[in-house]
Amino acid sequence: MIRKLLHDEILQQRLTNEIALGAERHPVSLLLHNIRSLYNVGSLFRTADAALAQKLHICGYTPAPPRKEIEKTALGAVDSVPWEYHASSMDAVVKLRQQNVKIFALELTDNSRSVYKLEKSDFPLCLVLGNEITGVDDDVLAMCDGALDIPMYGVKHSLNVSVAAGIALFQAVAAWRHCK
Amino acid sequence: MIRKLLHDEILQQRLTNEIALGAERHPVSLLLHNIRSLYNVGSLFRTADAALAQKLHICGYTPAPPRKEIEKTALGAVDSVPWEYHASSMDAVVKLRQQNVKIFALELTDNSRSVYKLEKSDFPLCLVLGNEITGVDDDVLAMCDGALDIPMYGVKHSLNVSVAAGIALFQAVAAWRHCK
Numbered sequence: 001m002i003r004k005l006l007h008d009e010i011l012q013q014r015l016t017n018e019i020a021l022g023a024e025r026h027p028v029s030l031l032l033h034n035i036r037s038l039y040n041v042g043s044l045f046r047t048a049d050a051a052l053a054q055k056l057h058i059c060g061y062t063p064a065p066p067r068k069e070i071e072k073t074a075l076g077a078v079d080s081v082p083w084e085y086h087a088s089s090m091d092a093v094v095k096l097r098q099q100n101v102k103i104f105a106l107e108l109t110d111n112s113r114s115v116y117k118l119e120k121s122d123f124p125l126c127l128v129l130g131n132e133i134t135g136v137d138d139d140v141l142a143m144c145d146g147a148l149d150i151p152m153y154g155v156k157h158s159l160n161v162s163v164a165a166g167i168a169l170f171q172a173v174a175a176w177r178h179c180k
Numbered sequence: 181m182i183r184k185l186l187h188d189e190i191l192q193q194r195l196t197n198e199i200a201l202g203a204e205r206h207p208v209s210l211l212l213h214n215i216r217s218l219y220n221v222g223s224l225f226r227t228a229d230a231a232l233a234q235k236l237h238i239c240g241y242t243p244a245p246p247r248k249e250i251e252k253t254a255l256g257a258v259d260s261v262p263w264e265y266h267a268s269s270m271d272a273v274v275k276l277r278q279q280n281v282k283i284f285a286l287e288l289t290d291n292s293r294s295v296y297k298l299e300k301s302d303f304p305l306c307l308v309l310g311n312e313i314t315g316v317d318d319d320v321l322a323m324c325d326g327a328l329d330i331p332m333y334g335v336k337h338s339l340n341v342s343v344a345a346g347i348a349l350f351q352a353v354a355a356w357r358h359c360k
Contacts, residue, residue: 010337110185156260162342
């Protein structure tokens with residue numbers, strides 16, 4: 001007989017905000033490049049918390065906390081995930097590269113690699129998530145070390161940005177934990 | 181120089197609706213158990229299309245197409261993913277089991293296995309996705325072959341159901357393609 005864990009049992013296994021912010025986090029960051037939807041931003045905070053991602057880089061016109069719509073989907077994760085705001089995505093990329101972070105756009109390009117093919121030398125890395133409609137702008141794409149994609153097996157050619165980020169982020173974390 | 185693929189270039193690589201509905205799909209289905217949000221249902225269609233999932237089983241009070249809010253987030257995927265409606269999730273589980281499908285709740289339980297530990301013998305499988313707040317009901321959970329979970333490394337203890345389903349579905353597809 002399978003039994004769902006009770007709320008208290010789950011909480012006992014979780015980090016506190018204080019410990020999470022000081023913990024050794026997975027070397028995978030997200031750069032949010034002109035994401036439009038407040039709900040997507042909130043969901044990305046929630047996913048980044050679950051994956052213990054390094055940091056969210058909120059860039060351009062992507063909305064940043066505090067906003068009640070972000071809170072609604074983040075469910076408290078704005079307090080447990082380190083984040084910073086950059087007016088320019090390109091400035092954020094320059095700064096990350098100075099920290100030896102590899103920058104990968106999550107995009108279908110003429111030279112993308114599957115997120116299932118990440119190797120140890122790709123870390124630390126930052127996934128650049130583009131606008132819901134237009135994706136990652138060409139000038140930012142030109143500054144990336146490469147592009148990663150999620151295999152698309154069906155009729156349509158994209159995923160919701162929060163879903164795509166979840167798949168890529170957890171796959172990157174799994175790859176890191178496997179090869180570190 | 182990395183270049184985003186043009187719309188036409190992407191379309192050339194995609195299946196048509198007609199081919200997708202007749203294609204050999206991945207042996208991974210989703211059972212939507214009392215999902216409340218129309219937008220989540222639409223997003224699940226879109227993700228199931230991208231993963232070339234076997235089928236969506238829409239159960240209980242989960243809303244089914246045609247609904248314009250589902251269409252809004254499915255972006256056409258309601259026409260490319262096979263689906264059926266069951267008033268009772270339990271009846272759907274019984275029917276799936278008669279087809280030798282293994283039934284796994286996506287839940288944190290006292291006996292969950294990581295979605296990263298799937299083996300060939302676990303296929304064909306169906307992931308049971310529960311209500312956004314209450315998860316998979318105990319009576320349905322009792323009928324499952326087991327429970328799978330996504331490792332939660334942070335402070336919070338759940339993901340948005342569309343994001344969780346995306347991570348688990350793509351991981352199941354990757355496991356299947358690796359071991360088939």
